[in-house]
Amino acid sequence: MSENPTGPGGNGPAHTAxxxxxxxxxxxxxxxxxxxxxKAAQPNVASSLLNAVLxxxxxxxxxxxxxxxxxxxxxxxxxxxxxxxxAWSHLFSAPGAAxxxxxxxxxxxxxxxxxxxxxNPHTVAAxxxxxSIAAIFNPLSETAVNATPLILSGLxxxxxxxxxxxxxxxxxxxxxxxxxxxxxxxxxxxxxxLHVVVAVIGGFVGGSITxxxxxxxxxxxxxxEVIVTIMLNYVMEFLLLFLLGLAxxxxxxLPNPVSPPVASNATLPHLAGANLRINAGFLVAxxxxxxxxxxxxxxxxxFELRTVGANPNAARAAGMSPERTWVVVMLICGGLxxxxxxxxxxxxDFALTPQxxxxxxxxxxxxxxxxxxxxxxxxxxxxxxxxxxxxxVTMQGLTQIPVDITTVIQALIVLFVxxxxxxxxxxxxxxxxxxxxxxxxxxxWSS
Amino acid sequence: xKRLLWLSVLVLxxxxxxxxxxxxSSSATTSRTAPVxxxxxxxxxxxxxxxxxxxxxxxxxxxxxxASSWQGVQEAESATISGKYLQSTSESNYVPNINQxxxxxxxxxxxxxxxxxxxxxxxxxxxxxxxxAIVDYSYSPAIKNxxxxxxxxxxxxxxxxxxxxGMSKTHKVATFGGLKLPTVTIYMDGFWDGVQYYNRQHPKLxxxxxxxxxxxxxxxxxxxxxxNQTKGEQLTATFISEGADIxxxxxxxxxxxxxxxxxxxxxxxxxxxxxxxxxxxxxxxPQYCKYxxxxxxxxxQAAVKNSIVTTAAxxxxxxxxxxxxxxxxxxxxxxxxFSSKVPTTLKNxxxxxxxxxxxxxxxTPTRSPV
Numbered sequence: 001m002s003e004n005p006t007g008p009g010g011n012g013p014a015h016t017a018x019x020x021x022x023x024x025x026x027x028x029x030x031x032x033x034x035x036x037x038x039k040a041a042q043p044n045v046a047s048s049l050l051n052a053v054l055x056x057x058x059x060x061x062x063x064x065x066x067x068x069x070x071x072x073x074x075x076x077x078x079x080x081x082x083x084x085x086x087a088w089s090h091l092f093s094a095p096g097a098a099x100x101x102x103x104x105x106x107x108x109x110x111x112x113x114x115x116x117x118x119x120n121p122h123t124v125a126a127x128x129x130x131x132s133i134a135a136i137f138n139p140l141s142e143t144a145v146n147a148t149p150l151i152l153s154g155l156x157x158x159x160x161x162x163x164x165x166x167x168x169x170x171x172x173x174x175x176x177x178x179x180x181x182x183x184x185x186x187x188x189x190x191x192x193x194l195h196v197v198v199a200v201i202g203g204f205v206g207g208s209i210t211x212x213x214x215x216x217x218x219x220x221x222x223x224x225e226v227i228v229t230i231m232l233n234y235v236m237e238f239l240l241l242f243l244l245g246l247a248x249x250x251x252x253x254l255p256n257p258v259s260p261p262v263a264s265n266a267t268l269p270h271l272a273g274a275n276l277r278i279n280a281g282f283l284v285a286x287x288x289x290x291x292x293x294x295x296x297x298x299x300x301x302x303f304e305l306r307t308v309g310a311n312p313n314a315a316r317a318a319g320m321s322p323e324r325t326w327v328v329v330m331l332i333c334g335g336l337x338x339x340x341x342x343x344x345x346x347x348x349d350f351a352l353t354p355q356x357x358x359x360x361x362x363x364x365x366x367x368x369x370x371x372x373x374x375x376x377x378x379x380x381x382x383x384x385x386x387x388x389x390x391x392x393v394t395m396q397g398l399t400q401i402p403v404d405i406t407t408v409i410q411a412l413i414v415l416f417v418x419x420x421x422x423x424x425x426x427x428x429x430x431x432x433x434x435x436x437x438x439x440x441x442x443x444x445w446s447s
Numbered sequence: 448x449k450r451l452l453w454l455s456v457l458v459l460x461x462x463x464x465x466x467x468x469x470x471x472s473s474s475a476t477t478s479r480t481a482p483v484x485x486x487x488x489x490x491x492x493x494x495x496x497x498x499x500x501x502x503x504x505x506x507x508x509x510x511x512x513x514a515s516s517w518q519g520v521q522e523a524e525s526a527t528i529s530g531k532y533l534q535s536t537s538e539s540n541y542v543p544n545i546n547q548x549x550x551x552x553x554x555x556x557x558x559x560x561x562x563x564x565x566x567x568x569x570x571x572x573x574x575x576x577x578x579x580a581i582v583d584y585s586y587s588p589a590i591k592n593x594x595x596x597x598x599x600x601x602x603x604x605x606x607x608x609x610x611x612x613g614m615s616k617t618h619k620v621a622t623f624g625g626l627k628l629p630t631v632t633i634y635m636d637g638f639w640d641g642v643q644y645y646n647r648q649h650p651k652l653x654x655x656x657x658x659x660x661x662x663x664x665x666x667x668x669x670x671x672x673x674x675n676q677t678k679g680e681q682l683t684a685t686f687i688s689e690g691a692d693i694x695x696x697x698x699x700x701x702x703x704x705x706x707x708x709x710x711x712x713x714x715x716x717x718x719x720x721x722x723x724x725x726x727x728x729x730x731x732x733p734q735y736c737k738y739x740x741x742x743x744x745x746x747x748q749a750a751v752k753n754s755i756v757t758t759a760a761x762x763x764x765x766x767x768x769x770x771x772x773x774x775x776x777x778x779x780x781x782x783x784x785f786s787s788k789v790p791t792t793l794k795n796x797x798x799x800x801x802x803x804x805x806x807x808x809x810x811t812p813t814r815s816p817v
Contacts, residue, residue, distance in 0.1 A: 116547075142543060149539075238671075245627060253587070255629035255816050256561040277542070348539065353562050354626070355504065358537035393540065396533050397547040403534050 058372055064423050065416030066384070073409035074106035077401055081105045109401050116394025117143050117387035134275040139390060141278035145348060147379075147386030149174075149360050151285035152340035154367035154378040155292050156211070156333040160225075161373040162296060163329040164309035169214055169229025170337040171361025172236035173207040177338020179240060180206030182345040182352045183249070185262025195265040196346065200284065203342025204335040210236065211334015212327060219323035225330075233361065241354045249352070259352035268347040281343035285382075288336060289375040295332070296375070305329055337364070366414040385410060496759040498523055499553035500532040500751075501544045503560035507532060510731050511673065511699035512747055516559045516582050519751025528554075528759050541566045549574055555594075555758045557582065557751060561630070567593060578763050580754040582747055583630055585817065589766040594754045598745035598770035600630075601813040602804050603777040604637020605644070606797055607722050607743040610779070611693040612645035612655040613793040614740055616718065621658035621686035623668040623679075623705075625698030633815035634697045634724060634743060635660040635667060640811060644800070658691050665814055670701050679704025687712045687719055693740065694721040702728075706735040713738065720785075727780040740789070742780040746770050769817060773805040 078084050079102070087094070087101040115122075116139055123135040153170040160167035181203035190198060214232060217223045243249050244257035251260040268279040296302040304325050307315045312322040340360055349356060367385055371377030392406030416423050423429070500520050503509075507517040520530035533544040541563050548556045549570065557580045558567045564584040571579050571592050580594035589595065611620040622638050624631040639662045646654040659682075660667030670678040679701035683694050687708065694709060696702035705721060712719040721735075722728075723742040728735065750770060757763060770776015779797070782789050803809035 146539070241626070254564075256564070256584075257628060258561070258564070261565060344539065348542065351565055353538060355538055355562070358539055390543070392536075393533065393543045393547050397531075397544075397551060400531055403536055403540075407536065 058420075061420045061423050061429075062370070062372075062417055064427055066413050068416055068423065068426060069409050069412035070110070072412055073405060074110065076408060077109045077405055078102035078106045080405075081401075105399075109395050109399050109405075112395040112398040113388070113391030113406070115139065115391075115398075117391030132275065134273055137272065138276060139394075141272065141276040142390035142393075143383065143387040144282045145277045145279070145386070146389040147382040148279075148281045148285045148343050148347065149340040150363055150367050150382035150385050151379050152288055152343060153337045153360050153364035154371060154382050155288055155375060156207075156335075156337035156340070157364045157368035158371060158373040158375065158378050159292055159296075159305075159336065160329060160333045161368060162309050163305045163325060164312065165218075165225050165326065165329060165333075167211075167214075167229060167330070167333050168226055168365065169211065169232050169334075169361070170340070170364040171357050172229065172233040173210045173334040173337030174341040174344075174357050174361055175236040175240050176210035176334070176341070177203035177207035178341030178345045178356050179243070179352065180338070181342035182259060182262060182356075185266035185346060186260045186351075189263065190265060192265050195263065196268060196280075199262070199266045199346055200268075200339065200342050203338045203346075205338070207338015207341060208331050208335040211337065212331040214334070215327035215330025218330075219326045225326075237357065240352070240356070244352060244354055251351070257354050261350045262346060266346060267350065268343065277348060279347040281347040284339060284343060286379065288339060289379045292336075293375040301325075301328060337361070340364075363410075366410070370414055370417050384413075495529040496527055496554040497551065498528055498530040498555050498557065498755045498759070499548040499551065500530065500557040501541065501548065501559065501563065502532055502534045503562060504535050504537060505673065505699070506534050509673070509699055510703075511725050512582055513559050514731070515726055515745075515747035516557060516751050519748040520557065520755065522748065523752045523755035523759075528755065530755075538562060542570075545570045549577055554578065555580055555755055555763070557755070560584070561628075578758055578765075580751065580758075582751065585767040585769070587767075591765045592763075594758075594763070594765060595767045596747070596750045596754065596770070597767065597817045598747070598750075598777050599633075599811075599817050600743070600745050600777050601633050601637035601640070601811045601815075601817075602772045603743045603745075603779055604634040605641040605804065605809075605811045606637075606772075606779050606801060607634075607695060607741065608638035608641020608643075608657075609645045609800060610641070610741060610789070610793065610797060611638070611695060611722060612642040613796070614720070614789065615655055615693050617690045617692045618653045618655045619658060619690045620655060620693045620695070621683075621689075621691035622695040622697065623659040623670065623682055623686075624696075625670055625673040625701050627669050629815040631669075631697045632660075632665070633813050633817070634695075636662045636813040636815055637811060638695055638743075640813075644809070648796075658686050658689060662812075662814065670698055673699035673701055676701055676704030676707070680708045683708035684712070687717065692717070692719050694719070695724070695743070696721070697724045699725070703732060703735075706732060706738060709738050710735065729780070729783045737784045739783065740785045741782055744778055744780055746776045746778065750776060771805075772801055 084098075084101045084105050087098045091098045118139055120136075120139055123131065123138070127133050127136055153174060156170050156173060157167050181199045184199040184202040185195075188195070188198075210232065214225055214228045217228050218225050241257065244259060249259050250256075251258055268281045270276065271278045271280060271282065296306065304315065304320045305328075307318070307320060308322045308325045315322055315325070341357070344356065344360070345352065363385060367378055367381045370381035370384070371379070388406050388410055392403045395401055395406070396403040498520050500516060502513045502517070505511060505513045507513050517532060520532065524530045533547060535541055535544055541558075545556060545558065545566060555578045559582045561584040563581065564586075567579055567581050567584075568586060568590060571577065571590055575592060578592050578594075580596060582596050583598070585595040585597045586593065608620075620642060622635050624635055639657050639660055642655050642657050646652075668682055670682060679696060679698060683696070683705040686694055694705055696705040698705075702723060709719050709721050720738050720740050723732065723739050724744075726742065726744055728739040728742045750768060768776075772778065800809060804811055
């Protein structure tokens with residue numbers, strides 16, 4: 001929340017007309033509570049809260065978007081089930097069955113999802129009868145494991161957003177980080193703690209090089225970062241495939257393009273015993289979120305970054321260098337995405353494969369949008385995504401509902417979040433002035 | 448009024464959120480091993496042998512090894528065996544999916560594809576009592592509780608190449624792959640070898656050329672993935688314009704693009720045909736059956752089914768299984784529409800070569816070991 005960036009006031013370049021304050025600024029999607037309350041000049045907390053709900057600030061809109069997506073997802077689950085469709089074909093003879101069938105299917109799907117993502121009551125009962133206590137925390141551990149790379153790559157996109165850059169290149173930067181971290185992990189021998197630290201730093205550097213190249217291209221030649229990052233994704237994907245085809249990077253004796261596993265010294269330590277997959281990568285991700293918050297709000301670089309993001313011309317007029325900022329931002333963003341790669345290769349996957357990058361780079365964009373390009377928001381959005389991913393596995397396993405449905409729910413959430421007017425229309429919220437929301441994307445494409 | 452409407456929607460929404468949780472706790476009393484979600488499609492019944500398959504990212508409708516493996520599971524289903532699958536949307540799903548099935552106490556867990564090789568091995572080591580099968584991956588040394596199913600497709604690729612050379616009028620045939628992976632290039636090596644062997648056996652004829660691959664240089668044409676049919680269509684059209692009249696795509700769904708190019712070449716008067724890969728093309732893509740001279744298949748389906756059925760009967764083998772021409776693990780399918788068009792002499796030669804490969808008299812070298 002940087003409504004009033006007072007932090008850098010002292011050490012940052014002082015300006016009378018602070019461009020960051022402008023309402024059209026990319027960095028601050030109007031966060032209704034503050035503004036509305038000020039406008040109404042009502043000190044009463046309750047009434048301003050009610051106002052926020054009825055007008056719908058961004059938090060309320062995000063929440064409603066999630067609810068809407070889950071309701072639609074539930075309907076999709078219910079009506080893609082043959083038993084439900086069968087029951088509905090007898091709607092008029094047995095209307096009760098039709099509705100209860102639909103409800104049962106959706107409810108069992110979501111309860112399985114909940115069991116996989118948050119808490120499964122059966123594990124507690126099992127623990128009393130000699131089962132493992134770790135199993136109780138397994139769903140939460142899985143959620144955290146799924147969220148870790150998303151937090152890091154989401155930050156890589158969000159931070160770029162704040163500087164007015166649309167970083168589509170998290171995939172390429174992820175590969176850069178995963179490759180260097182993985183290579184240090186399996187090819188170099190080092191003592192225990194040092195090895196994993198060096199490998200993680202290597203991941204940051206690997207992503208940084210990839211990201212920094214984009215910043216350099218934009219600063220030096222004016223090439224649009226969207227084009228450069230997309231093309232660089234392809235370059236990195238096929239570079240990875242090519243390198244894994246070389247005997248040097250392949251597990252000895254096997255024909256497949258898979259690297260040797262990283263040394264145990266280089267793996268991120270488990271946080272809660274070997275049976276739970278949660279590892280130190282999650283702490284790295286949280287620390288990165290704190291560091292990005294600090295960077296944005298408490299440093300000169302962060303102030304310049306937000307200023308450039310709000311208005312590069314104003315920044316230039318104030319004596320800042322947008323070019324330098326773009327390079328610095330992309331170095332950091334690339335490094336964050338590289339850390340995501342390191343967290344996967346050193347924390348959960350342990351070997352480089354041609355598709356190690358998965359969909360993290362694309363999901364990162366939606367996580368950053370969902371988190372409104374704020375570090376705290378990104379962490380929450382990544383946790384939501386992580387819980388949907390973790391729950392999706394259990395849902396599919398217990399109910400055989402295609403896992404694609406979780407992807408649909410994720411996509412719907414983002415769709416509604418990215419289009420606040422749609423949610424406002426559905427829930428009949430008071431309209432806001434045009435152009436206040438949804439600036440995030442527009443800004444990214446311009447400049 | 449608007450606010451009332453809004454509030455009612457909110458309450459409904461909150462209800463939708465809370466209800467499943469209530470449902471979850473109410474179902475807590477019932478047994479865990481047999482999920483209570485009986486309203487859904489494929490809920491397994493208690494007491495049945497559970498065959499559980501983890502797909503690769505392609506999913507069960509990839510017309511390739513996932514589809515074949517799932518068919519194998521379905522064929523194994525019976526009064527005492529029930530099958531289910533988990534789809535992996537990305538590689539990060541492999542471990543959670545395997546763990547999910549371990550917690551469901553599956554009788555056998557079938558994993559598909561070499562990318563799951565490491566994850567399956569480490570799960571097998573952690574759970575020595577759990578039985579696994581993996582498609583397209585083998586271990587050295589072999590692991591006791593994993594049935595590793597691999598296929599020496601260089602052998603039927605060889606037959607496919609020989610047949611293509613024998614059927615080509617232009618003396619040019621073409622092959623291409625999806626990605627340069629050993630499971631792909633092994634087919635292409637075999638195809639290339641088969642054509643060279645035909646040339647050596649028929650020194651008086653114009654030697655047939657292979658476009659798109661060379662076993663010697665290990666370089667050739669690849670579309671870059673197994674999904675983009677447009678690329679397959681473009682590449683095939685290029686081969687046809689270079690004079691190839693038989694095309695052998697080794698690229699899963701991309702092969703459909705190749706078939707589309709063959710069809711349009713055929714519509715405009717060219718005499719172009721193709722060979723399908725992995726599965727019987729006349730079954731998996733029947734709309735193009737009249738262009739398929741044959742299909743160069745690997746018997747994933749039969750091997751998976753066999754592995755499940757024997758395990759359910761308490762005769763789990765473990766270790767590595769290699770499908771060959773001799774044990775029927777790899778084969779050319781029947782000629783379907785071409786059964787009258789393939790000359791009898793060619794059919795006899797193929798039978799002789801098949802016997803030669805089986806006995807080891809004819810060598811099928813490849814740079815892509817099984």
